[in-house]
Amino acid sequence: MFRISKNPTVDTVVKLVTVAVAMFAFVFVVLVPLYNVLCTALGINGRGAGEAYTSVQARVDTDRTVTVQFIATNNDGMPWEFNASQTAVKVHPGATNNTVFFARNPTHKAMVAQAIPSFSPPRAAEYFHKTECFCFHQQPLDGDTSAELPLQFIVDLDLPDDIRTITLSYTLFDVTDMAKGSVANR
Amino acid sequence: MGEHHHGPAKGITRWLFTTNHKDIGTMYLWFSFAMFILGGSFAMIIRAELFQPGLQLVEPEFFNQMTTLHGLIMVFGAIMPSFVGLANWMIPMMIGAPDMALPRMNNWSFWILPPAFLLLASTLFMEGGAPQAGWTFYAPLSTTYAAPSVTFFVFCIHILGLSSIMGSINIIATVMNMRAPGMTYMKMPLFVWTWLITAFLLVAVMPVLAGAVTMMLMDVHFGTSFFSAAGGGDPVLFQHVFWFFGHPEVYIIILPAFGVVSQVIPAFSRKPLFGYDSMVYATASIAILSFVVWAHHMYTVGMPVAGELFFMYATMLIAVPTGVKVFNWISTMWRGSLTFETPMLFALGFLVLFTIGGFTGLMLAIAPADFQYHDTYFVVAHFHYVMVAGAVFSMTAGVYFWLPKWCGRMYNETMGKTHFWISFVGFNLTFFPQHFVGLAGMPRRIPDYALQFADFNMMSSIGAFIYGSSQILFLYNVIATIVAGKPISDEKVWEGAEGLEWTLPTPPPYHTFETPPKIDPEHAHS
Numbered sequence: 001m002f003r004i005s006k007n008p009t010v011d012t013v014v015k016l017v018t019v020a021v022a023m024f025a026f027v028f029v030v031l032v033p034l035y036n037v038l039c040t041a042l043g044i045n046g047r048g049a050g051e052a053y054t055s056v057q058a059r060v061d062t063d064r065t066v067t068v069q070f071i072a073t074n075n076d077g078m079p080w081e082f083n084a085s086q087t088a089v090k091v092h093p094g095a096t097n098n099t100v101f102f103a104r105n106p107t108h109k110a111m112v113a114q115a116i117p118s119f120s121p122p123r124a125a126e127y128f129h130k131t132e133c134f135c136f137h138q139q140p141l142d143g144d145t146s147a148e149l150p151l152q153f154i155v156d157l158d159l160p161d162d163i164r165t166i167t168l169s170y171t172l173f174d175v176t177d178m179a180k181g182s183v184a185n186r
Numbered sequence: 187m188g189e190h191h192h193g194p195a196k197g198i199t200r201w202l203f204t205t206n207h208k209d210i211g212t213m214y215l216w217f218s219f220a221m222f223i224l225g226g227s228f229a230m231i232i233r234a235e236l237f238q239p240g241l242q243l244v245e246p247e248f249f250n251q252m253t254t255l256h257g258l259i260m261v262f263g264a265i266m267p268s269f270v271g272l273a274n275w276m277i278p279m280m281i282g283a284p285d286m287a288l289p290r291m292n293n294w295s296f297w298i299l300p301p302a303f304l305l306l307a308s309t310l311f312m313e314g315g316a317p318q319a320g321w322t323f324y325a326p327l328s329t330t331y332a333a334p335s336v337t338f339f340v341f342c343i344h345i346l347g348l349s350s351i352m353g354s355i356n357i358i359a360t361v362m363n364m365r366a367p368g369m370t371y372m373k374m375p376l377f378v379w380t381w382l383i384t385a386f387l388l389v390a391v392m393p394v395l396a397g398a399v400t401m402m403l404m405d406v407h408f409g410t411s412f413f414s415a416a417g418g419g420d421p422v423l424f425q426h427v428f429w430f431f432g433h434p435e436v437y438i439i440i441l442p443a444f445g446v447v448s449q450v451i452p453a454f455s456r457k458p459l460f461g462y463d464s465m466v467y468a469t470a471s472i473a474i475l476s477f478v479v480w481a482h483h484m485y486t487v488g489m490p491v492a493g494e495l496f497f498m499y500a501t502m503l504i505a506v507p508t509g510v511k512v513f514n515w516i517s518t519m520w521r522g523s524l525t526f527e528t529p530m531l532f533a534l535g536f537l538v539l540f541t542i543g544g545f546t547g548l549m550l551a552i553a554p555a556d557f558q559y560h561d562t563y564f565v566v567a568h569f570h571y572v573m574v575a576g577a578v579f580s581m582t583a584g585v586y587f588w589l590p591k592w593c594g595r596m597y598n599e600t601m602g603k604t605h606f607w608i609s610f611v612g613f614n615l616t617f618f619p620q621h622f623v624g625l626a627g628m629p630r631r632i633p634d635y636a637l638q639f640a641d642f643n644m645m646s647s648i649g650a651f652i653y654g655s656s657q658i659l660f661l662y663n664v665i666a667t668i669v670a671g672k673p674i675s676d677e678k679v680w681e682g683a684e685g686l687e688w689t690l691p692t693p694p695p696y697h698t699f700e701t702p703p704k705i706d707p708e709h710a711h712s
Binding site for chain 1: 287288351354355358359362363389390391392393394396397398401409411412415416417420423426427430488490
């Protein structure tokens with residue numbers, strides 16, 4: 001076996017310390033990125049709907065109707081008014097649809113928000129394509145102002161037959177403090 | 187060479203500066219017992235609050251701190267250091283080595299532990315109180331919603347992780363390089379084998395825990411978003427990282443316990459251990475499998491079905507090597523000339539109760555059923571059957587087994603047996619009813635409960651007080667043995683005990699095996 005030192009104890013210690021340091025590094029350079037890569041690749045935790053989707057011109061399946069429900073929730077301590085203009089829409093797979101969310105900052109100071117999506121059933125995430133979404137960017141709002149937040153989406157033609165209703169839930173987080181830092185990429 | 191035959195130094199400096207494996211082992215054992223009493227007293231507060239429905243004794247916030255500290259102190263302060271203490275005492279004597287391979291590091295790995303737990307206990311008196319997120323400290327409970335003391339908790343975990351890693355490196359270096367000539371790997375006593383494998387697990391996963399708490403620290407103080415959805419992170423990531431450490435951790439706790447039982451049962455059956463080779467392979471298989479089953483702790487987070495199935499089957503696979511072990515222990519006793527001294531009673535208590543804990547573990551491994559059991563008292567009952575009746579009973583068996591050897595005095599057998607029966611009854615009275623309330627839906631970590639759970643909870647609390655107070659009897663018995671036990675001088679304290687440690691004088695001198703012993707090929711492992 002490969003020896004680092006002639007002294008067997010030193011040899012064992014050096015190898016084991018290397019393993020321990022490598023395992024510490026493993027958490028940061030393997031486990032965390034791997035988790036994000038896997039979630040995106042498999043569409044877990046709503047991550048499949050991460051980036052803006054470039055629509056390909058395809059047919060619209062008018063024979064099939066899917067209900068899409070919208071839920072808007074504030075994260076703990078978030079003071080904004082936040083709601084969906086429509087609670088549910090009926091759409092055809094393949095068609096481009098538009099809806100609007102409404103947000104108002106009732107405080108007297110400028111704030112920044114970030115909406116985080118979540119799907120039910122979770123496996124619907126990879127069949128729900130957003131061509132435009134307010135959740136792609138942080139949303140700054142001055143005090144006492146409001147905004148309409150657009151969402152444009154296409155339900156994939158390949159949506160499994162047993163899914164008839166998709167619930168899209170947005171949770172609005174106050175990210176004013178971390179807005180200077182890097183932006184969420186979803 | 188002439189320097190070798192000195193005894194211990196005098197006074198407090200003996201303990202502060204000692205590099206002797208027996209001294210350090212003793213300190214580990216006493217420290218872990220002190221932590222066992224501290225963690226146990228927190229459990230008494232929990233059971234007192236749960237004696238009746240409603241809130242009567244403590245505030246819910248304080249209750250959460252108690253469940254958190256109870257778990258952390260029992261796992262990291264009581265069970266783990268106690269087996270490290272046993273390893274320090276026994277491994278050199280079992281493999282014919284004069285001491286551990288790295289005696290000065292050994293001193294350090296013990297002495298950084300008391301400050302770490304002092305730090306953890308001191309958080310109770312800080313503003314906002316102690317950590318309250320449970321011993322699993324899931325984010326965001328441990329980040330966004332944590333008390334300011336979480337920073338001290340993180341530092342404590344870093345220190346005790348360092349201590350565990352140093353202790354493990356020491357054990358591996360000792361076992362790999364300091365065995366007496368002729369003591370091949372497959373002649374080592376099973377306790378040494380289980381500890382060798384445990385030490386490898388510790389070196390592999392303690393850094394992962396350190397990584398998890400470091401990410402927590404960065405989320406709390408340095409504006410990162412590893413576990414914060416708002417910044418693009420994910421709280422579920424915490425659970426994956428934690429259980430990637432946490433599942434091997436539960437085997438880190440139970441494997442040395444298997445080792446102790448594998449020494450005790452043959453001694454009181456007056457037969458060699460049945461299936462020694464298969465015991466070694468089973469231990470190694472359990473250790474390897476422990477790395478691929480972690481997500482069975484988190485079936486309810488919304489994993490894809492393929493993931494649930496993989497983790498379910500992988501988890502159930504662990505029942506095979508574990509079953510091999512239980513089979514071998516029973517076969518060891520088959521047609522043996524059994525006697526039932528206190529160590530054997532605790533080993534048998536371990537065998538029966540650990541197997542019950544193993545079966546409830548199989549129930550929990552079934553992903554669809556786990557959705558019902560998840561986070562209920564059924565889980566609490568399960569892991570106390572494997573942690574208390576598994577690890578703690580085995581540890582107690584080990585103490586009664588080797589204490590006469592260590593101090594050259596016999597403990598009081600009647601008191602020992604009394605201790606066992608009170609523990610056995612108290613333990614089962616505490617945790618068996620928790621299976622029922624758990625299946626009926628009582629959630630864990632909540633200071634109040636619905637009225638229909640009242641009777642079983644009262645039984646649980648009475649059992650806990652019985653089990654808790656039986657430890658005072660244990661403490662008294664150990665001190666009475668050390669101070670005024672009946673002196674013994676037989677090298678073999680127990681008629682059926684086999685192994686190198688029983689060839690040494692009783693009590694063993696301060697330095698042993700300065701010249702390596704000759705290994706009798708017939709009687710190497712017991």
